[in-house]
Amino acid sequence: xxxxxxxxxxxxxxxxxxxxxxxxxxxxxxxxxxxxxxxxxxxxxxxxxxxxxxxxxxxxxxxxxxxxxxxxxxxxxxxxxxxxxxxxxxxxxxxxxxxxxxxxxxxxxxxxxxxxxxxxxxxxxxxxxxxxxxxxxxxxxxxxxxxxxxxxxxxxxxxxxxxxxxxxxxxxxxxxxxxxxxxxxxxxxxxxxxxxxxxxxxxxxxxxxxxxxxxxxxxxxxxxxxxxxxxxxxxxxxxxxxxxxxxxxxxxxxxxxxxxxxxxxxxxxxxxxxxxxxxxxxxxxxxxxxxxxxxxxxxxxxxxxxxxxxxxxxxxxxxxxxxxxxxxxxxxxxxxxxxxxxxxxxxxxxxxxxxxxxxxxxxxxxxxxxxxxxxxxxxxxxxxxxxxxxxxxxxxxxxxxxxxxxxxxxxxxxxxxxxxxxxxxxxxxxxxxxxxxxxxxxxxxxxxxxxxxxxxxxxxxxxxxxxxxxxxxxxxxxxxxxxxxxxxxxxxxxxxxxxxxxxxxxxxxxxxxxxxxxxxxxxxxxxxxxxxxxxxxxxxxxxxxxxxxxxxxxxxxxxxxxxxxxxxxxxx
Numbered sequence: 001x002x003x004x005x006x007x008x009x010x011x012x013x014x015x016x017x018x019x020x021x022x023x024x025x026x027x028x029x030x031x032x033x034x035x036x037x038x039x040x041x042x043x044x045x046x047x048x049x050x051x052x053x054x055x056x057x058x059x060x061x062x063x064x065x066x067x068x069x070x071x072x073x074x075x076x077x078x079x080x081x082x083x084x085x086x087x088x089x090x091x092x093x094x095x096x097x098x099x100x101x102x103x104x105x106x107x108x109x110x111x112x113x114x115x116x117x118x119x120x121x122x123x124x125x126x127x128x129x130x131x132x133x134x135x136x137x138x139x140x141x142x143x144x145x146x147x148x149x150x151x152x153x154x155x156x157x158x159x160x161x162x163x164x165x166x167x168x169x170x171x172x173x174x175x176x177x178x179x180x181x182x183x184x185x186x187x188x189x190x191x192x193x194x195x196x197x198x199x200x201x202x203x204x205x206x207x208x209x210x211x212x213x214x215x216x217x218x219x220x221x222x223x224x225x226x227x228x229x230x231x232x233x234x235x236x237x238x239x240x241x242x243x244x245x246x247x248x249x250x251x252x253x254x255x256x257x258x259x260x261x262x263x264x265x266x267x268x269x270x271x272x273x274x275x276x277x278x279x280x281x282x283x284x285x286x287x288x289x290x291x292x293x294x295x296x297x298x299x300x301x302x303x304x305x306x307x308x309x310x311x312x313x314x315x316x317x318x319x320x321x322x323x324x325x326x327x328x329x330x331x332x333x334x335x336x337x338x339x340x341x342x343x344x345x346x347x348x349x350x351x352x353x354x355x356x357x358x359x360x361x362x363x364x365x366x367x368x369x370x371x372x373x374x375x376x377x378x379x380x381x382x383x384x385x386x387x388x389x390x391x392x393x394x395x396x397x398x399x400x401x402x403x404x405x406x407x408x409x410x411x412x413x414x415x416x417x418x419x420x421x422x423x424x425x426x427x428x429x430x431x432x433x434x435x436x437x438x439x440x441x442x443x444x445x446x447x448x449x450x451x452x453x454x455x456x457x458x459x460x461x462x463x464x465x466x467x468x469x470x471x472x473x474x475x476x477x478x479x480x481x482x483x484x485x486x487x488x489x490x491x492x493x494x495x496x497x498x499x500x501x502x503x504x505x506x507x508x509x510x511x512x513x514x515x516x517x518x519x520x521x522x523x524x525x526x527x528x529x530x531x532x533x534x535x536x537x538x539x540x541x542x543x544x545x546x547x548x549x550x551x552x553x554x555x556x557x558x559x560x561x562x563x564x565x566x567x568x569x570x571x572x
Contacts, residue, residue: 032072032104033102033103033104033105034073034074034102034103034104035065035070035071035073035074035103035104036074036076036094036097036103036107037058037061037062037073037074037075037076037107038061038075038076038077038094038106038108038113039054039061039075039078039079039090039108040077040078040079040081040091040113040114041053041078041080042082057109057113058077060109060139061075061108061139064107070105070107074097076091078090083113083116084115084116084117086115086117098128098129098132098134103132104133104134104135105134105136105137106134106135106136106137107136107137107138108138108139109138109139110138110139110140110141111138111143114136114138124136125143129145180303182281182305182308183200183279184202184279184281185282188202188203188205189272189274190212190240190244191205191209191212191269191312192204192208192209192274192309192312193205202274202309202310204312207243209312211232211237212269212312212313215232215269215270216270216275216317216318216321219270219321219324219325220317220320220321220519220520220524221518221519221520222339222518222519222520225263225266228261229260229261229262229263229265229266232261232266233260233261236259238258239260239261239265242259245258270321270325271325273304273318274309275311275312275313275318276311276312276313276314276315277306277308277309277310277311278304278306278307278308279304279305279309280302280303280304280305281302281303282297282302282303283296283302284296284297316503316506320523339391339518339519339521340353340368340387340390340391340522341519343522343523343526343528344368344390344529344530344531345529345530345531346370346371346372346373346380347383347530347531347532347544347546348370348381348383348532348533349370349372349379349380351370351371351372351380352371353368353370353371353383354368354369354370354371354374355367355368355387356368356369363388364386364388366386366388367384367386368383368384368385368386368531369383369384370382370383381533383531383532383533385531385543385545385560386562389560389562390529390531390560393545393558394522394529394545394547395514395515395517396558397547397556398514398521398525399513399514401525401549401554402511402512402514405505409505413501413505415554416553416554431490431491432491435487435488435491438483438484439484441476442477442480442481442484445473449470449474452469452473453466453470500550500551500553501553503551504525504549504553507525507550508525510524524550525550526549526550527548527549527550527551528548529545529546529548530545531543531545540561541562541563542559542560542561543559543560543561544557544558544559545558545560
């Protein structure tokens with residue numbers, strides 16, 4: 001036979017004093033139950049010093065339990081956890097015992113230790129605890145659910161909630177000021193460690209940094225995040241979480257798989273500008289002081305401070321990886337990455353080409369085909385070209401370029417500058433002039449709007465006239481600001497060209513002679529390859545190939561002749 005708790009209700013509320021719990025063995029013995037001594041300390045509370053410490057709370061709670069004859073005391077502790085959330089390990093452990101019927105009394109130093117969310121705290125004290133026949137005591141606030149109704153309880157909980165809200169505002173203000181000063185707001189990421197001399201300075205952690213460099217290198221070589229994760233896992237390299245734990249640190253990822261790298265982790269590492277020496281603040285925010293869910297901010301809201309610490313990878317390596325990740329490559333069944341993937345375009349429709357390969361095709365038969373034609377044969381032509389033919393042409397042209405740079409570097413640099421910077425000098429001059437005019441007009445509109453407002457206040461112009469004119473000024477100003485942003489971006493890009501040419505020369509100088517096309521070589525030196533439709537007017541099939549080198553430094557044109565390639569191959 002099952003018996004249920006009987007509660008007598010008087011008026012709008014029930015009194016737990018007259019609630020009676022019945023079980024098969026009769027009325028329960030309170031001495032068999034746990035006296036739960038709950039302690040909580042948040043990061044904010046630590047600022048108040050020893051008076052609010054966990055040690056101090058334990059001493060108060062233990063003495064109170066002893067003085068009042070409460071048996072079977074058990075401590076439940078949450079250290080460094082906000083009272084605005086009830087997702088706390090110690091609290092959840094206590095509630096598990098409450099639900100299991102093992103707890104008779106819950107004691108805290110004061111109401112705020114239980115929680116600072118007045119709605120949830122009130123729910124626990126007035127509904128949940130009574131439902132499990134648990135007596136609640138808050139020592140300093142004089143709350144004891146067995147002895148009184150505690151009419152002021154709701155007000156005290158509200159005050160605790162207000163305190164949490166006010167504290168949150170103050171912390172945000174301090175956090176914002178720190179972030180705007182260029183100091184890092186987060187702990188050092190994988191690959192870095194905190195300086196003992198300056199807590200705001202990140203130092204390179206050599207062991208972890210080597211893994212980061214390897215991840216970037218593998219990406220440049222053509223491996224994707226899934227493949228990189230598999231390689232690191234197979235080699236038994238500790239994950240960031242496992243490594244942090246081995247160094248006596250906790251990176252907060254409690255549920256992470258310690259010995260298995262994930263695609264997400266690899267992608268996260270490859271995307272971080274921190275690895276080129278920059279500090280990035282305000283990447284995320286919390287929804288509210290109660291809802292601790294982290295929300296990612298739009299990238300335009302980030303604050304980036306350059307060259308704040310030693311880089312682990314170079315700017316060139318980082319930029320190359322970002323470029324590669326824009327054109328994500330699909331590995332073959334043999335874990336091979338096609339070096340032309342995402343880089344070969346149709347000259348007529350401008351779309352990328354698809355690699356066509358199958359088990360029935362030999363290496364010599366693998367080819368690239370226009371993606372538009374692939375999906376709609378009437379929209380474009382195939383622009384068919386075998387990869388072995390394209391490989392030979394590109395490899396030959398790249399080595400010609402290396403020889404030219406080596407023998408006539410100054411001449412090449414001048415030609416590249418002519419092609420990239422001076423070529424755009426006229427456009428750049430016009431853009432700068434337009435930018436200056438737009439900025440001047442925005443300032444002028446601000447003055448006009450101020451004058452217009454003053455005339456409206458003084459009665460010189462009517463409200464209706466003011467509304468029409470102000471709307472016109474605001475619309476013009478909005479368009480001008482968009483123009484300013486566009487022109488600024490264009491000017492910054494154009495002025496970057498000279499630096500780009502220098503970077504290209506450095507990349508070229510890495511190679512003496514290229515014997516194999518790899519994704520790294522391709523993306524370091526080549527922007528794109530354009531394939532024109534085949535020409536059969538000569539009696540056999542030829543095809544024009546355009547190789548566009550990075551940063552617009554040069555464009556070379558070559559002719560693909562499949563017949564010549566086949567003859568050469570047969571002769572070999």
